[in-house]
Amino acid sequence: MEFLKSIKDSYIKAVADCFGVHLESDEILINETRKEFEGDYTFVIFPLVKKINKSPEEIGNAIGNWLLTHESNVIAHNTVKGFLNLSLSLSFWSRSLAGVSQEPRYGYSAPNGKKVMVEFASPNTNKPLHLGHIRNILLGWSCSKILKANGYEVINTQIVNDRGIAICKSMLAWQRFGQGATPESAGMKGDHFVGEYYVRFEQEFVQEYQGFQFTDMGIAVYEAKKKEGQDMATFFKEYKNTYFNTYSEMGAAAKAMLLAWEAKDPEITSLWAKMNEWVYQGFNVTYENLGVTFDSLYYESDTYLLGKKAVDDGISKGVFYREDDGSVWIDMEDVGMDKKIVMRSDGTSVYITQDIGTAQQRYADYGIDSMVYTVADEQDYHLKVLFEILKRLGEPYAADLHHLSYGMIDLPTGKMKSREGTVVDADDLIAEVIGEARDMSAERGEIAALPKEEQEDILRQIGIGALKYFIIKVQPKKRMIFDPKESVDMQGQTGPYVQNAYVRIQSILRKSGTDHAGQPYSISDIHDNEKTLIKHLLNFPGIVADAGKQYDPSAIANFAYALAKDFHRFYHEVRILNAESEDAKSFRIALSKEVGRILWCAFDMLGIEMPARM
RNA sequence: GGUUCCGUAGCUCAGCUGGAUAGAGCAACAGAUUUCUAAUCUGUGGGUCACAGGUUCGAAUCCUGUCGGGAUCACCA
Numbered sequence A: 001m002e003f004l005k006s007i008k009d010s011y012i013k014a015v016a017d018c019f020g021v022h023l024e025s026d027e028i029l030i031n032e033t034r035k036e037f038e039g040d041y042t043f044v045i046f047p048l049v050k051k052i053n054k055s056p057e058e059i060g061n062a063i064g065n066w067l068l069t070h071e072s073n074v075i076a077h078n079t080v081k082g083f084l085n086l087s088l089s090l091s092f093w094s095r096s097l098a099g100v101s102q103e104p105r106y107g108y109s110a111p112n113g114k115k116v117m118v119e120f121a122s123p124n125t126n127k128p129l130h131l132g133h134i135r136n137i138l139l140g141w142s143c144s145k146i147l148k149a150n151g152y153e154v155i156n157t158q159i160v161n162d163r164g165i166a167i168c169k170s171m172l173a174w175q176r177f178g179q180g181a182t183p184e185s186a187g188m189k190g191d192h193f194v195g196e197y198y199v200r201f202e203q204e205f206v207q208e209y210q211g212f213q214f215t216d217m218g219i220a221v222y223e224a225k226k227k228e229g230q231d232m233a234t235f236f237k238e239y240k241n242t243y244f245n246t247y248s249e250m251g252a253a254a255k256a257m258l259l260a261w262e263a264k265d266p267e268i269t270s271l272w273a274k275m276n277e278w279v280y281q282g283f284n285v286t287y288e289n290l291g292v293t294f295d296s297l298y299y300e301s302d303t304y305l306l307g308k309k310a311v312d313d314g315i316s317k318g319v320f321y322r323e324d325d326g327s328v329w330i331d332m333e334d335v336g337m338d339k340k341i342v343m344r345s346d347g348t349s350v351y352i353t354q355d356i357g358t359a360q361q362r363y364a365d366y367g368i369d370s371m372v373y374t375v376a377d378e379q380d381y382h383l384k385v386l387f388e389i390l391k392r393l394g395e396p397y398a399a400d401l402h403h404l405s406y407g408m409i410d411l412p413t414g415k416m417k418s419r420e421g422t423v424v425d426a427d428d429l430i431a432e433v434i435g436e437a438r439d440m441s442a443e444r445g446e447i448a449a450l451p452k453e454e455q456e457d458i459l460r461q462i463g464i465g466a467l468k469y470f471i472i473k474v475q476p477k478k479r480m481i482f483d484p485k486e487s488v489d490m491q492g493q494t495g496p497y498v499q500n501a502y503v504r505i506q507s508i509l510r511k512s513g514t515d516h517a518g519q520p521y522s523i524s525d526i527h528d529n530e531k532t533l534i535k536h537l538l539n540f541p542g543i544v545a546d547a548g549k550q551y552d553p554s555a556i557a558n559f560a561y562a563l564a565k566d567f568h569r570f571y572h573e574v575r576i577l578n579a580e581s582e583d584a585k586s587f588r589i590a591l592s593k594e595v596g597r598i599l600w601c602a603f604d605m606l607g608i609e610m611p612a613r614m
Numbered sequence B: 001g002g003u004u005c006c007g008u009a010g011c012u013c014a015g016c017u018g019g020a021u022a023g024a025g026c027a028a029c030a031g032a033u034u035u036c037u038a039a040u041c042u043g044u045g046g047g048u049c050a051c052a053g054g055u056u057c058g059a060a061u062c063c064u065g066u067c068g069g070g071a072u073c074a075c076c077a
Helices: A003-017 A046-052 A056-070 A089-104 A129-148 A166-177 A190-212 A216-225 A232-245 A249-262 A268-290 A308-317 A351-366 A378-390 A425-444 A451-473 A493-510 A528-550 A553-572 A582-606
Strands: A029-034 A041-043 A073-078 A083-088 A115-119 A153-161 A296-299 A328-331 A339-343 A370-376 A401-406 A409-411
Touching: A003 A029, A003 A041, A003 A046, A003 A056, A003 A190, A003 A425, A029 A296, A041 A249, A046 A268, A046 A339, A056 A073, A056 A083, A056 A351, A073 A378, A083 A249, A083 A268, A083 A370, A089 A528, A115 A129, A129 A268, A129 A370, A129 A401, A129 A409, A129 A451, A129 A582, A153 A351, A166 A190, A166 A249, A166 A268, A190 A232, A190 A268, A216 A232, A216 A370, A249 A351, A249 A528, A268 A370, A268 A425, A268 A451, A308 A351, A308 A370, A308 A378, A308 A582, A339 A378, A339 A528, A351 A378, A401 A493, A409 A582, A493 A553, A493 A582, A528 A553, A528 A582, A553 A582
Parallel strands: A115 A153, A115 A370, A153 A296, A370 A401
Antiparallel strands: A029 A041, A041 A083, A073 A083, A328 A339
16 A cells, blocks of 8 residues: 555655655654544654754644645645644545555465474373463464565474373373273274373372382381471472382383383384374374464474484584584583483483474575464473574575464463363363354344354354454563463454454345445545544555564554454444445445455464355 | 563453554443444443663663563483
8 A cells, every 4th residue: 555655755745845854764653643633644843953953843843835736645734743744535445445456465465485494282192182272373374374475485384292201191000901902992083092091190199109108118208308397298299200210110111112112112112102193193183173274283202312313413513513412512601501411421412403394495495585383382492492403504495494382371370281181182172162152143143144154154153253362462572371261252352343343244245235336435524433444454465564574463453452342333333235425335345345454364374264254 | 590482451352573542352232233244343441561661763672670460401202
């Protein structure tokens, strides 16, 4: 949209003409005029006062007068304190709207030739997805959409944490207690099925551990290792991990299983593959319900040995150094970070080594220019270290790495804790919001006449829309409180509220038929409501660009809400189909259509569907 | 303790590249439907923008410090 830019250019000319001062376009501050003042847009002229050495009023009036004679879009002006308020002509508004209509990809940038990989989700395969994963998935997916809108070629990926001691615990429990059960025989979703065995392992282990505490051995350990004055319960609480790694029979069995897996033992490998497959089938259902897909998958079982070559390279480049015991380190104290180990003395990789290797693998696979990692803020430091290492290794994409960091989700009752069973399960939550949408819809009966299948689709769109919007409207970096009751709200600042604005528009467009779609119009008057909507439309490209730069979907969510809100008001105060003239009717239909389209685009960028009816 | 993020209405959140009298939603109360779908709209009340300094014509926004909360600081992942 170039109209606002032309006014900015005129402003620069006005300043040059009136005062002989040259301004750069980024020195100009233009806002929408606050509703208590007369005007549409407002220039803040305080910054000019020093340069020109006249009073703000004098400067404002001079520029205003200049614009009045030289800039046809400006039809009136007034200066209040340091603010020059401009009123714009009818033709500005109608041409602006027409400009939006004529641009099929309005708000979207042309391809910029850059390829970015966005990583999100990245679950462990020993238990089902929960609320935290949902926030991660929604952020990653939306960010991917927003980057696409900004002209990037985007590859969605995840690193599937499919190996390690956790999955071995599930496997061991299944071996011992499963009696050959399968998700089918148990009638369960695969990820939940496997998760049950993970829980079972913990239960059995705790039982074993409690038994141990009263054996002679246990008492001897307590006496030998306790801290001064520490009672038995406290001691054993802290000792749990050590017990797992030393005396525990189950711990030993799980660790043996991990070793067998690493040695590619056929029986263990096939059990591992079978149980992971169950989990993936479960995950895929959840991903589908959330409407997300991946372009590529990386499995930790494939990548966990990667990175060793990077360590060798790093040593020869002088990025890493070897200690006497054979361990390899990087010293980043010069940039305010610590020393960090990248390879153990026994020659095995640590977590970050894997990440280095995976990054290199991804570059080898896709030749990407940049990467976005959607990872919770508890790993801020880890990602910071990773990026610094990749930079020092001279990786070609290292200058453009971004950690999409987000805060953890709390419940009104406090933190989610798996030990206390307060973790909100993703599938349960999805079912709940759809159920709520069903109840709300039943009260209204608007869609009752539609075929069953279509109804279900709409209920899903509304329920999931409520849930997604509730989570995505909050700035990523902020820790958020998730109140299950509020998450299913469908009134006020919610997904369904925005969807409802869209649905109203579709209803109008259906009723108006083809008679008025795309009809030319020449308006003789314009409502404040209409101006406000057009202002929103003009803002959209800037919002999208900003959301992309900031990796911040909440900016789009808030924009969509503001637009929907102003549409609802417009809808209420102004007749559209029964407008006072054919011109006004055509104009309002055209305006509604563009609002609907932009709402759709904005929600698409959030990964939220728009129902046609509700 | 070091580092880092957060602190805005009773609650959940916007606003943060400095601009006019800090905005929404929820909750409470009062209204609006012979009208394009009321998942809507209108109105009322509700604030030392954690606190204290500083920079500035101007600070919720930038800087410093304090307080409160989270995270992190493994040869774990």
